[in-house]
Amino acid sequence: MKFFYSPNACSLGIHVLLEEIGKPFELMRVEFASGAQYKEPFISLNPKSKVPALLRADGTLVTEWPAIAWYLAKSNPEANLLPQSIEGEIRVLELLDYMIATVHMRGFTRIFRPGNFTPTKADEAAVQQTGRDTVQAGFKLLAEALGAKAYLLGDYSIADAALFFLEHWAVKRAKLSIPPVISGHFERMLARPAVQRALAAEGLA
Ligand SMILES: N[C@@H](CCC(=O)N[C@@H](CS)C(=O)NCC(=O)O)C(=O)O
Incomplete structure (x- = not known):
């Protein structure tokens, strides 16, 4: 799994969740200072030009903070990141x-x-x-x-x-x-x- 982030962006919260889960992931830094979010190769991957973005092993991308967090919690139930009810x-x-x-x-x-x-x-x-x-x-x-x-x-x-x-x-x-x-x-x-x-x-x- 590849996690696209920029230091101090809202992706920090997703980074915390990946660390809570504790499974291996690859950190992919997107350099906002050079506008990398608006350039290739990132823009082909995520035309929204935003982080966080999660590239899964099957090659599909998940974007939007709540969707990524929900996916991580549901696919890692042992981490107890969601209430049961x-x-x-x-x-x-x-x-x-x-x-x-x-x-x-x-x-x-x-x-x-x-x-x-x-x-x-x-x-x-x-x-x-x-x-x-x-x-x-x-x-x-x-x-x-x-x-x-x-x-x-x-x-x-x-x-x-x-x-x-x-x-x-x-x-x-x-x-x-x-x-x-x-x-x-x-x-x-x-x-x-x-x-x-x-x-x-x-x-x-
Ligand atoms: N609605 C998006 C918002 C993501 C977002 O705004 N990310 C900011 C960083 S905190 C970003 O990537 N900004 C790059 C830009 O707008 O140039 C989400 O829920 O993930």
Whole structure:
């Protein structure tokens, strides 16, 4: 299996899940600095020009964070990365969609790539502020979802790996404050050997 990633991108969360599973995989770095995601050979493999992407042994590609995480959890049941009940599964899907489609794509992407949201340079600061507001509102809701539990669903699941990369971005990239219960979750994630291995492999430790 080949895992396409870029250091410090949202692929970090999938990297954590691959480390949790512990089976061999090949790390394929996509150099965003040189625009490799928009060039051959990557663009033929993934015309979406995005990471994460997972190339499986049968030659088929899986893209989109929630789909990759779901595939990894379902194909490695012994890793216990999903709740057993339908109720638990729909809550994971609900959280994943919110974290990726809203907090990442409508929040952090505005902060990191304001130029994607406006053609006018002078508007970029306002775009970034909207991004910060979206992220802060997101963490408030996620803090309520987490409550006093150690992990979002109680037991560790793929949803925690998504929350982890958002926390990492808030603290290390965007320098945003996060609610205390989210900080506690971040610390628990940082203590997991799989997280430490993923950070080290991406040069982020
Ligand atoms: N909807 C996609 C989003 C993936 C995404 O936005 N990835 C970013 C990195 S965090 C990317 O590859 N960006 C490259 C670019 O837009 O140039 C998913 O769920 O995987």
